Amino acid sequence: MEKQTENGPTTNTIPRPTNPMVTPLLTDLYQYTMAYAYWKAGKHHERAVFDLFFRRSPFGGEYTVFAGLEECIRFIANFKFTEEEINFIRDALPGTCEEGFLDYLRQVDCSEVEVYAIAEGSVVFPRVPLIRVEGPVAVAQLLETTLVNLVNYASLVATNAARHRIVAGKSKMLLEFGLRRAQGPDGGISASRYCYLGGFDATSNVAAGRLFGIPLKGTHSHAFVSSFMSPDEIVEKSLCSADGSTTCQDFVGLVHTWLNKIQRTRLSIGSFGDTNLSELAAFTSYALAFPNNFLALVDTYDVLRSGIPNFCAVALALNDLRYKAIGVRLDSGDLAYLSCEARKFFQAIEKDFGVPDFGTMSIAASNDLNEETLDHLKKQGHEVDAFGIGTYLVTCYAQAALGCVFKLVEINNQPRMKLSEDVSKVSIPCKKRCYRLYGKEGYALVDLMVGENEPAPKVGERILCRHPFNESKRAYVVPQQVEELLKCYWKGSSEKVREELPPLKDIRDRCMKQIEQMRPDHLRRLNPTPYKVSVSAKLYDFIHFLWLNEAPVGELQ
Amino acid sequence: MEKQTENGPTTNTIPRPTNPMVTPLLTDLYQYTMAYAYWKAGKHHERAVFDLFFRRSPFGGEYTVFAGLEECIRFIANFKFTEEEINFIRDALPGTCEEGFLDYLRQVDCSEVEVYAIAEGSVVFPRVPLIRVEGPVAVAQLLETTLVNLVNYASLVATNAARHRIVAGKSKMLLEFGLRRAQGPDGGISASRYCYLGGFDATSNVAAGRLFGIPLKGTHSHAFVSSFMSPDEIVEKSLCSADGSTTCQDFVGLVHTWLNKIQRTRLSIGSFGDTNLSELAAFTSYALAFPNNFLALVDTYDVLRSGIPNFCAVALALNDLRYKAIGVRLDSGDLAYLSCEARKFFQAIEKDFGVPDFGTMSIAASNDLNEETLDHLKKQGHEVDAFGIGTYLVTCYAQAALGCVFKLVEINNQPRMKLSEDVSKVSIPCKKRCYRLYGKEGYALVDLMVGENEPAPKVGERILCRHPFNESKRAYVVPQQVEELLKCYWKGSSEKVREELPPLKDIRDRCMKQIEQMRPDHLRRLNPTPYKVSVSAKLYDFIHFLWLNEAPVGELQ
Incomplete structure (x- = not known):
């Protein structure tokens, strides 16, 4: 200096x-x-x-x-x-x-x-x-x-x-998602900077990323999911494989094939009915845009009946093209229960379809988390790998x-x-x-x-x-x-x-x-x-x- | 626009x-x-x-x-x-x-x-x-x-x-003093702007005053009071009267005369011992700088034994030169009790020394006030005319x-x-x-x-x-x-x-x-x-x- x-x-x-x-x-x-x-x-x-x-x-x-x-x-x-x-x-x-x-x-x-x-x-x-x-x-x-x-x-x-870091433990990823609820623009920017200082791994705040070099994280919101009506909307359906060797001309069809397979197969954890197809369209579109970084928000309609099976269909289609999906984000409901059920689902896919590592898919959780809820989750037992924390963290609500x-x-x-x-x-x-x-x-x-x-x-x-x-x-x-x-x-x-x-x-x-x-x-x-x-x-x-x-x-x- | x-x-x-x-x-x-x-x-x-x-x-x-x-x-x-x-x-x-x-x-x-x-x-x-x-x-x-x-x-x-305005009622002056405790610089500036919008009368925040034209208020802090050691420090002792007709060559002496008078006189509300003379020096200095706007923070040493009598001595000396002091600020202790005692003191001065309007001297209060304490003060009965509110207001602590x-x-x-x-x-x-x-x-x-x-x-x-x-x-x-x-x-x-x-x-x-x-x-x-x-x-x-x-x-x- x-x-x-x-x-x-x-x-x-x-x-x-x-x-x-x-x-x-x-x-x-x-x-x-x-x-x-x-x-x-x-x-x-x-x-x-x-x-x-x-x-x-x-x-x-x-x-x-x-x-x-x-x-x-x-x-x-x-x-x-x-x-x-x-x-x-x-x-x-x-x-x-x-x-x-x-x-x-x-x-x-x-x-x-x-x-x-x-x-x-x-x-x-x-x-x-x-x-x-x-x-x-x-x-x-x-x-x-x-x-x-x-x-x-x-x-x-x-x-x-x-304090959040101490409760969460060193192995969890902690993401600061507080900008929208922060006390003013600069409250948001300072929050991102000083949460990183205090032990967070990344922020969603782009301005803070630019100003301070903090790693940035983020995928999509509920609005993205509900902006899609059906898979028919997707015009550009082709996707080149990760190694560039082949091109799948109809990735949308491939996803559907996988969804049908999941629905028809009596998976070791049970069977599944119809999922929300506008959600499937949104996930497919997102995967087409970010085949190497597919992470889906799975609670817009129903986590276990729709979000998780839809995610798996897309992730399995990506897997066919040698891409590895990153995982899911849960933003409502009983995070301990849902994360455990999601983990079981991923493990069943790994086992029943023989897809290595599918069971270790990353599970992120958000939704009004704070130090206390992190502590409760830990005591209950959960399968969350990354926590996105906003309001309570950045406004120091407590x-x-x-x-x-x-x-x-x-x-x-x-x-x-x-x-x-x-x-x-x-x-x-x-x-x-x-x-x-x-x-x-x-x-x-x-x-x-x-x-x-x-x-x-x-x-x-x-x-x-x-x-x-x-x-x-x-x-x-x-x-x-x-x-x-x-x-x-x-x-x-x-x-x-x-x-x-x-x-x-x-x-x-x-x-x-x-x-x-x-x-x-x-x-x-x-x-x-x-x-x-x-x-x-x-x-x-x-x-x-x-x-x-x-x-x-x-x-x- | x-x-x-x-x-x-x-x-x-x-x-x-x-x-x-x-x-x-x-x-x-x-x-x-x-x-x-x-x-x-x-x-x-x-x-x-x-x-x-x-x-x-x-x-x-x-x-x-x-x-x-x-x-x-x-x-x-x-x-x-x-x-x-x-x-x-x-x-x-x-x-x-x-x-x-x-x-x-x-x-x-x-x-x-x-x-x-x-x-x-x-x-x-x-x-x-x-x-x-x-x-x-x-x-x-x-x-x-x-x-x-x-x-x-x-x-x-x-x-x-x-909400603070509704509890305080329309007749009270509400001052926003939150900048130092706000969530970042812009938290402070927005707080001043939007507290004014919500019904406050003024802010202490100079930047907000400049940006938005909000009235500014403020006097001095404890540090100012404790920075003085004794009245001997005051070198420039003269003060011209409000109408410019005469000049008092020794305002410090005039203040001392009044303090002795207050101490010697059996005031209708009791008699007083020695006050803190470094506090008296600070008040006197402040009055020399702002003879038309003398408002003193009276709780650095002891409100009733030192702050109020010292304030009155200076205010009475100013009164001799046709200046009207504004009042006092209380920043600790039992605000309901202290404001009532201060009021009685001012009224005793008005009565015993025949100084018109001295009893209506403004009393401002601060120190961790919020909606609830305003409500409690109202129920207890108090003599506060203006409230300075900071932390709880601007950080929306509740x-x-x-x-x-x-x-x-x-x-x-x-x-x-x-x-x-x-x-x-x-x-x-x-x-x-x-x-x-x-x-x-x-x-x-x-x-x-x-x-x-x-x-x-x-x-x-x-x-x-x-x-x-x-x-x-x-x-x-x-x-x-x-x-x-x-x-x-x-x-x-x-x-x-x-x-x-x-x-x-x-x-x-x-x-x-x-x-x-x-x-x-x-x-x-x-x-x-x-x-x-x-x-x-x-x-x-x-x-x-x-x-x-x-x-x-x-x-x-």
């Missing part, structure tokens, strides 16, 4: 955000009123540190997959106002805005900003900063809403995808938002904290370093936050880890491996070394690997063990000193 | 979709595989009719607000492939794609497509087509996913907004998706239907006309679908309205007013008259007016009366004839 010029400094070539609507105006008005007030008070240059974090993992789970970082860095790298945007801000601010402020905005960019973040695709936990932004308070403040927006949904949907926040933790080297009557909403002050400590078996044991200037925990050395707010919760840990979590992803005009933004595939690999480094009980779907997030003894003491200092003392009257 | 040239035909000037990511590639891969199969079968030009509809209103309600139409029409009006997109499609299709298909795509546009729709902002009901697309089957098919995507979330969030579908109902003048074991999923065949029939009191009574060529229902004439699937549910209706629901919004190259796309404000007005035309029991939050959606006797008979015809007959074995 960044090119080293021959003998000079690095050149910034970070592209703009994927969605052109991500501009400095994609924020809350109050960021501008605050920026104006900071500027009026002469405070806008004061160096501030903000932490972006969440307070609770989604979906009743104990882990979250961090996603959205690349878009945040693209936004920051290209943060600059156009004259039109400045004019709009002038009009949008309440009252009269001094021109000096607009002159200030004209020269604002992120050259004085530094951004430290956990690697995208990491498994992350509550309260640990995912992103730390350091810079002039007015500029950092202007970034808030956009960064939170870009991380919130990305991490939520990536986590949802990872919990539609992750509560990311962006809190001031330091200004002018003074630690700051936000108090709240609700302890879970109290923020952890200070610029911090964050570490993940691993145990003997290679599993992550605890995340530890320490003050910026405290020494790093060392492998093999005992260290006290304290719950930030509960004085009785603490534990000694002797880490076997120590990983520093926050790395520099944007260095402004400083001389620091910046992490590269890896390709999506690498981020996905990181996610898969990180999940393997978690103890399985933390990942459990129901009643998972909480993963510990802690602070050093020194930071603990400081938090509680500052808290007492800031909170007003009550007076009982 | 459309200009009539001097003596020639109309010129299409419908702008592109608001989000540049809405292109012909924003669709499912299977639309392209189907288009290819249609093309291979020589069927792609066949004239098809598709209905876009939903099966159940969201949030347990009995109504939905239709939104997203303008974006659909923008998409259709500009539907055209770039050469780069065509190249991507070639690579994305499985197997080898014939070049002829790509040549076909090169000339595809929507000149042969006609689109009929219900007016955007209308109250709509299950099964009635919101949009009917007529055109070559391959082209109509290519539009499916994008249209469903553009309508689904738009209608869902507009409905959510309308139900994150509306299940819009796009079903083939006719091809080559042959009616088609999709069967399903689940009756609610059976689609209503035929190209239809749709009417809303109104009763004597001006309320909508029933929506009625009839075949394309049936006569329209007439005012004063008795007509039988039947439930489409339940034979025992039917009723005679004598309408006092008949409204045809589907109007032409895109006429392709035909000579038909096309409806204009109205401005957002008009769509919002339509929505408000339509809600008033609904009988209140249909709009009730809990256990609402279902609104009737029916078909003519003739259409009923046809549906059931076709159903029997298409469904395979079972064989008990």
Whole structure:
């Protein structure tokens, strides 16, 4: 993403955000009123540190997959106002805005900003900063809403995808089919990207395929099936064999021959009556268009009485011409039962007609699937090889938002904290370093936050880890491996070394690997063990000193 | 939107979709595989009719607000492939794609497509087509996913907004604050637009304000408050009076004088101890920047012990200079209790210090509000004037998706239907006309679908309205007013008259007016009366004839 010029400094070539609507105006008005007030008070240059974090993992789970970082860095790298945007801000601010402020905005960019973040695709936990932004308070403040927006949904949907992957197991194909039900066009595109990151194999979303190189999957819908009236409609009936050696002049007739054979033969699993011939026509047409990729949606009329026998007739005709059909998709009904019956049918065909491998035909299932239904299907037993998941996955139906926040933790080297009557909403002050400590078996044991200037925990050395707010919760840990979590992803005009933004595939690999480094009980779907997030003894003491200092003392009257 | 040239035909000037990511590639891969199969079968030009509809209103309600139409029409009006997109499609299709298909795509546009729709902002009901697309089957098919995507979330969030408005009542100010928690950047921008359509007054989202002219609102956050350490930080302390006649050289001192007065005076509601002085500094600074628009977030440290007294000190100092403060925002705690206490405090100030109107100071509330909490607050009694609503509103947390579908109902003048074991999923065949029939009191009574060529229902004439699937549910209706629901919004190259796309404000007005035309029991939050959606006797008979015809007959074995 960044090119080293021959003998000079690095050149910034970070592209703009994927969605052109991500501009400095994609924020809350109050960021501008605050920026104006900071500027009026002469405070806008004061160096501030903000932490972006969440307070609770989604979906009743104990882990979250961090996603959205690349878009945040693209936004920051290209943060600059156009004259039109400045004019709009002038009009949008309440009252009269001094021109000096607009002159200030004209020269604002992120050259004085530094951004430290956990690697995208990491498994992350509550309260640990995912992103730390350091810079002039007015500029950092202007970034808030956009960064939170870009991380919130990305991490939520990536986590949802990872949870689906864990339930489905590694051997199943997981396909994201959510575009039509996503929350807006970009909800769809982000969903495809971040579901892939979280462990899905492919998407139906063509735009996402083009933008991010995600594998694309898809066959046909019910409308295609019902658009056909009868096999007589098919005009071009010839099909060349897979090896090009022969041409079948009447593929439609060949399909009919096979259908009759299936109907006449007393198959080992029973016999079949008439099927829907408009469905047969649709399948035949589809096979003529995609003889190497024949996959049929079999539930438009009746799965077992019509869809499956029709599919088999076409697949057997293709088999005569040395093509191997891919399989079927079920989109309604009892998926466990239907998939098992379909499997029996395919196995009967393999056995009764002597067609090798016909029994292993792929069975895909869709229709309002979610983490829970995947789990139920697994418990019931099924023969589904691939799951197409839409609505519940991409809208994160079980919990539609992750509560990311962006809190001031330091200004002018003074630690700051936000108090709240609700302890879970109290923020952890200070610029911090964050570490993940691993145990003997290679599993992550605890995340530890320490003050910026405290020494790093060392492998093999005992260290006290304290719950930030509960004085009785603490534990000694002797880490076997120590990983520093926050790395520099944007260095402004400083001389620091910046992490590269890896390709999506690498981020996905990181996610898969990180999940393997978690103890399985933390990942459990129901009643998972909480993963510990802690602070050093020194930071603990400081938090509680500052808290007492800031909170007003009550007076009982 | 459309200009009539001097003596020639109309010129299409419908702008592109608001989000540049809405292109012909924003669709499912299977639309392209189907288009290819249609093309291979020589069927792609066949004239098809598709209905876009939903099966159940969201949030347990009995109504939905239709939104997203303008974006659909923008998409259709500009539907055209770039050469780069065509190249991507070639690579994305499985197997080898014939070049002829790509040549076909090169000339595809929507000149042969006609689109009929219900007016955007209308109250709509299950099964009635919101949009009917007529055109070559391959082209109509290519539009499916994008249209469903553009309508689904738009209608869902507009409905959510309308429900919040109904619960809050007309007198409250409703502010949409959801950008940071929305599902992606465009989720945020659409949310702002469609929440305004559904009855909200303003948004915090600057980009949405610019794109759609929605009023913008916002003040400051906790970070602003905690960025200040003490009033000594404030360097520029002077403030000119509202009428420009005098200048207060030490506004900071004036604020302190008022704070001391509040603390020393035994106010009618009690006395107060020390407040947080860093908070006071932040409020004072904000007032210096926006003396005409002073609105303070009062819960950073402690609402009643610190935030409210500090706010009052600043507001009283502003009052000395003839500025009128706007009010406070509460963002945590028991909003009903805190708003009542804040009100008493303001009224005590008005009374004890003789400051007219101080008691009517505006109180805004935020913090995870939703339809239910608004309802609870109303029942408890509160003093909140404005609600800022974010997460639950924009992500439609209570139900994150509306299940819009796009079903083939006719091809080559042959009616088609999709069967399903689940009756609610059976689609209503035929190209239809749709009417809303109104009763004597001006309320909508029933929506009625009839075949394309049936006569329209007439005012004063008795007509039988039947439930489409339940034979025992039917009723005679004598309408006092008949409204045809589907109007032409895109006429392709035909000579038909096309409806204009109205401005957002008009769509919002339509929505408000339509809600008033609904009988209140249909709009009730809990256990609402279902609104009737029916078909003519003739259409009923046809549906059931076709159903029997298409469904395979079972064989008990």
